[in-house]
Amino acid sequence: MKTNIIILIFTFFTLSSFVKPQKNNLGAFEKKCTTITVQQKSLKGVYTRTKRGLYKSLEFKGTKTVVIKPFIGWASTATYERDGNTIIIVVGSASLGFEIINNKTIIGKGVAKGTYIK
Numbered sequence: 001m002k003t004n005i006i007i008l009i010f011t012f013f014t015l016s017s018f019v020k021p022q023k024n025n026l027g028a029f030e031k032k033c034t035t036i037t038v039q040q041k042s043l044k045g046v047y048t049r050t051k052r053g054l055y056k057s058l059e060f061k062g063t064k065t066v067v068i069k070p071f072i073g074w075a076s077t078a079t080y081e082r083d084g085n086t087i088i089i090v091v092g093s094a095s096l097g098f099e100i101i102n103n104k105t106i107i108g109k110g111v112a113k114g115t116y117i118k
Contacts, residue, residue, distance in 0.1 A: 043100075049114050050117050053116065055068055087099075097110055
C-alpha cells in the first residue's frame with residue numbers, strides 16, 4: 001500500500017512538471033490576438049427598380065422590416081434577415097433573395113430578379 005502511494009505521488013510530481021503553464025508563451029499569444037469589429041452599412045431607405053423586376057420598390061425600415069411595393073396591388077410588410085452581402089426577405093411562407101452590390105445597389109435573385117438602387 002505504501003509503495004502504491006509513493007509511486008502515485010512520484011508520478012503526480014513528475015507529470016505536473018510537464019503540464020506547468022508558461023507565462024511567456026501565453027503572454028505572447030494574448031498580444032497577437034486582436035478583436036475585429038465589422039460594421040455593416042444600414043439598408044435603411046427606399047430602393048427603386050431600375051432594370052427588370054417584379055417589384056416597384058423595397059423600403060427597408062429598421063433592422064428587420066421591409067415594405068414591398070409591387071407594380072399592381074397593395075404594398076405588403078415583411079421581415080428580412082441580412083447575412084453579409086445576402087438579404088433574405090420572408091413574405092408569408094415564401095422567401096426572396098437579394099445580393100448587396102454596394103451601399104446603393106441590390107440585385108434580386110430568382111423570382112425577385114431585378115436591380116434596385118437607393
